[in-house]
Amino acid sequence: MRKQTLQLTSTDHHQITVTVFEPDLAPRCCLVISHGMAEHGDRYAGLAHWLADQGVAVVTYHHRGHGPGSAHPGHYADRQGWHRVVQDLHQVVSHTRAQFPGCPVALLGHSMGSFIAQSYIQQHGDLIDTLILSATNRIHRSQLKVSLGLVSLIRMLRGQRHPSKTISKLTFGKFNRQFQPARTTCDWLSRDPEQVDRYLTDPHCGLECSVGLWQDFIGGMLSIDPRHWRTDLPVHLFAGTDDPVGEKGKGIRKHFQAIREAGVHQVTLRLFDGGRHEMLNETNADDVWHFLLQCLPGQAMPQSQTAQAQTDTTGMVSGLFSG
Template sequence: MDLQESFINSPDHHRIPLLSWAAETPSAVLVIAHGMAEHAARYQPLALWLNQQGVSVIAIQHRGHGPHCPETDLGHYADQKGWQKVVDDLQQVVVHARKQHPDLPLTLFGHSMGSFIAQAFTQQYGDEIDRLILCATNRIDKPKLRTSLALVRSIRALRGKRHHSRLIDKMTFGAFNKAFSPNRTSHDWLSRDTQQVDRYLRDPLCGFPCTAGLWSDFISGMLTINPRSWREDLPIHLLAGDRDPVGEMGRGFNRHVADLRGAGLLVASDSLFPGARHELVNETNVDEVWHHILDCLRTETDSGV
């Protein structure tokens, strides 16, 4: 159950960092794709608990994130084809996990930004996983995304791909926090657990601004997501807090669930946790959330009912 760090070399010579927590006698494996402006090590408490339940865990450090990212690259995927590169990085980690655990069911878990990377992965490489869990996700609101992309691209064209825009931060994280005013901190929207929020704020690898290039890649990538092109028999579990502004306080999340079902996909479960905010795995009802994730992993016959 000790943390192990390793690296995979990508075709463009990027070293993909991954963290692994191996159960003694695993019955399943979980691959985690983390969110924006955070890092994989934050999932260690969940991973260690899952190890005790017989689940081995592997978490990727996305480009532009984590302790091995050069300071000049923090918050930036790549100068060219950033979105496809983070999706392909995840595919290499899934292939690695399969080699490590060839006989075990493999589930991909994506949180927030990671949930959209996981959806793009599923669209391109869906045959390589057995189950998909989308946490703190939202619908693909194409009109809104196109409007945001036009603004982001204008900022990128004017200031450059690596520019950190205060306007973009205000429109995203700043807007999310307004729902919880009067605010104690700049990131009250993350969790009701004030200790977790304070821990996030103290972490130099969390809460950093992302570049106009990353935002352009991210929004463009989201716009390519088309559930009607996914494999229809892949069990999908979705979970979020009903006070998560990313999921439009549950409204966007519910719309996303309906869209997936409308595409003929196998939505095995969808769960909105009352009062919970964005970081479900770090919320005040963490025991309930962790057990729910375990239940998703242990479902032998997933049903779309």
């Protein structure tokens, strides 16, 4: 396995740090990973090493405002933040296709990164051969519009770069209250205490994001519409049945149905019993990694396996100021 770190320049001259994990032999496919909020691409190195051993080239990178060297931690940009993070992903995918010509490319988006990935394939679906969505949720349009108005008000009062503790408490804090008594503030991420502790001690994880980022994020989610996706694009969704972001299975199940109803032909959903938000870092991560491998181009298409959804809970940002 060969590892290469490089810098790509986005359209507004932003530097994108990219890491490529390349198998010793010619890869059978490529996987680009779009990570979640308040984390970074380096957290996927273990998975990338394992996939490279299976013959898969893996490309990770840091979203704007995330990871080492970020100029404005927790903030996308002062203007057109969502457009810019989607364009950054376009730079990464285009470079991947140029580096591995003729190799099918899959896109994995986790949590916030799943929504960036969905916006991306809505614009550049012809460049992706398979879309994989981890820990995503349905699009609550009415609630998102209310949330957008309130976030916009906070931005007017405090400025767009203001890191809002209020929004963090109303989202991440609400998620963790579902796992009381909790050992830490991040028990909602995984049942594996070692993985939770790694997140808590990582200086580039858990940052409070800016009001501007939240405004961009909510606006970006509102722009997602599966009716504008390629109908022949294979789409795989997976999550844990105890993931509060996906409403413990209810929200992601509804998004799965919405994608099917939009006319996308190949859609699967897999819910892992008892799993929390980061299934790739769960106690049964080995099973999840093998499932992910099955989702990649050239593999047998996994069957939908959905566990009974548990109690309805508030999903990410969609219920930001509700209840």
